[in-house]
Amino acid sequence: MLKLFEYNWQVRKDWFAWCDTVNEEELMKRRTGGIGYILPTLYHIVAVEYGWICGGIQGKDIKIPPFEELTSLQQIKDFSDRCHTEVAPFIYDWNDSLEDLIMIDITDEGEQEAHKYGEVLRHVIAHEIHHIGQLSVWSREMGKKPVTANLIGRGLFPI
């Protein structure tokens, strides 16, 4: 599980570096599919990971600033770094005994839903990879090479 989080964090960092090579107008241009914009997609990925793990599972009283308050690429990066500082220790401390613990989520419709911790973690992993796939299409639409999605070759599994 940890390795897939580390993969996502590496890829996210690579996309932030990719964003440095693009003007902010392009990062905020309306596009088809997903969240519909590059920078809000990266914000959304961070907010969802932080929301489920620190707010949901850990039950912390977290504050997620609305996107509109984060007015630059740098502010989104800083938001990602702040969330990462809180999320990472939980992921590094993960062990199989946590798999079947239950958290209660309140849906947008106000209903209570129970989820196993293991389900939430895998949801968060898949969520980020899926949205990154969308960024890769938008990148090609701009005529730019996307960040590689390969997990192999990132040095995550040294021999």
Place this chain on the structure above:
Amino acid sequence: MLKLFEYNWQVRKDWFAWCDTVNEEELMKRRTGGIGYILPTLYHIVAVEYGWICGGIQGKDIKIPPFEELTSLQQIKDFSDRCHTEVAPFIYDWNDSLEDLIMIDITDEGEQEAHKYGEVLRHVIAHEIHHIGQLSVWSREMGKKPVTANLIGRGLFPI
């Protein structure tokens, strides 16, 4: 690990059902990003999973038909089913003692590369989710709702 494969297999099945609602011309229309076409993307996902797991890790003498030989959606579905029959037992038998075993891959450039089994499995998981993210954008470009990417709510973690 198993749960993320099961997620991918469910989502892939949902995308095949989605394909049934689209004419084959749309499935073979050139698009921007990724593999560049919907049906070849699904073929590629299947071929990569089968290639790494049955050909690479298990070292079986596998045959992957070129895309051109699979002339319809139904033939791609059948190819996926055949590969799944061979891939699934390995995934269901997976245990942590396999994590650090090593396989040797021959790259397209003819070089040998060593990979841990655990790295290969996570690569295959992320590979499919990434390409499915691309399908979701293309679906919206066609004005169609994509298959949900949510892992939560698929019944994968019954309580």
